[in-house]
Amino acid sequence: MTAPRKPFFPADRSIRADDSPLEIRRLGLVDYQQAWELQAELAAQRAADEIGDQVLILEHPSVYTAGKRTQPEDRPTNGQPVVDVDRGGRITWHGEGQLVAYPIIRLADPVDVVDYVRRLEEAVIEAVRHVGVVEAGRIDGRSGVWVPASDTRRDRKVAALGIRITRGVTMHGLALNCTNTLDFYDHIVACGIDDADVTTLSLELGRQVTVEEMTPPLLDALEAALAGRLKVADHTFAEAPDPTKGLPRAPRQG
Template sequence: MVKDLHVCSAFLRVGFTLPLIQSFTNRVPDSITNRCLELNTQWEQLTWGSVSCSAVGLVDDRFASCATVEFWMQSGRPVVEVVRLGLVSYQEALRLQHFYVNRHRSGPAHALLLCQHLPVYTTGIRNKPYPASLLNQLSLLGAEVHRTNRGGLITFHGPGQLVCYPVLNLSSFKKSVRWYVCELEKTIISVCNRFGIEAVTSPDTGVWVGDNKICAIGIHCGRYVTSHGLALNCNTDLLWFSHIVPCGIEGKGVTSLSTELQRDVSVEETIPHLLDAFADRFNCQLTDKDN
């Protein structure tokens, strides 16, 4: 019974839903399946710790095809799939985020979408209004304009900016939006440190070098599944930001890795540092999507 409880905890800790637990009826010993169903109404009462390695022995070979859960049960770390999108439109990125968010309906399906965008200005859900006339003026600059459901105010995305959209179920990490945003900030601070740049947080969300923002953060979280994310300026053309008040913060500027280091720092050079920092801060295993 104790070993059964360890395995059930593994299922529930990684974010499995009741339908998904039931779907394993033919691949997991009955004692484990039944115990999962019994515990389904007790998720919040379970105390999560490291799953005993001996519990893995209770799962037969037929279950080995579920690589994500198999890995979690052995290491205690969620698996996050890295999806490299390249240069994509903002609309396409929204569509793909929606797709990956919906994957969580049938169980844990953590993903980290990496991309660059064609020039686009986006607004968030904060209260400051953006009249249509202002948005029309921005579109005349050659950039798209989109209203979004993320947090924050207006910002710019474009080539030379590393955009990262984590689509995570926080039930597998920590069910706290505040914690999540702080970990994103710490991830970027770690990336900057790897380049020898001293970056900090401030009362204003994002990551800063002095009074200049180097990374904007704006997220959406519904039922503890995250979308939207962060945008780190690598070798972005910062002139695009001169047409707006970035993130609605008066009297502040923007900067980039290239500006701070006085050399060209590409998105491609930055990605490995971001992935290492993300895996460290979120204590997860990253796996590349098969193309």
């Protein structure tokens, strides 16, 4: 995807503030609210240099989460509760069978949010192409990782991104659909997008592609992308309207 400007750093330079090894924490199945509170605690510790950079790897029980640009019409029609959260973007769903990665890292100065997001996307593209979804790429104007339309199928998102950066430290991150159900997406306007669909790696490849299978390639690609060894490339195959552009921050519910 072509960024609106050149990155602040050369493509082969690390975007992290230091080069110490990433600490990987595999947490298993964790309640969303509990994971959010843990992220906030770790981010504060990282900002104070009390801990090093970390990546949380986990799954969530079924839950809808609404980012700061979520609109009333996005919200679920099935009566399920929604957690209003401090990340960017609109509404999405998390559930078992979905690989979630939350990097808690201090970014190098000057902080380059666009480049950070592109590097997360690049890591996911690398990982999903590695297992066989070779056409995965970007849609200009929309975050996340996508599979292009084919036959009677529309463009479809296989991984969603939503981040927050406070005091130069990242929170939230990415969710890669592996074996999860798609039923819960039928009751929301996922990410505010109604002209495309959602998919999983298992559906795309016609076999079970588990969280356990995808964790090593994703972590390898993520570490390489943040370090600058995996360079952001132009994997754009389409363009579409930004579903968050011009929207006010939505009032918190409840």
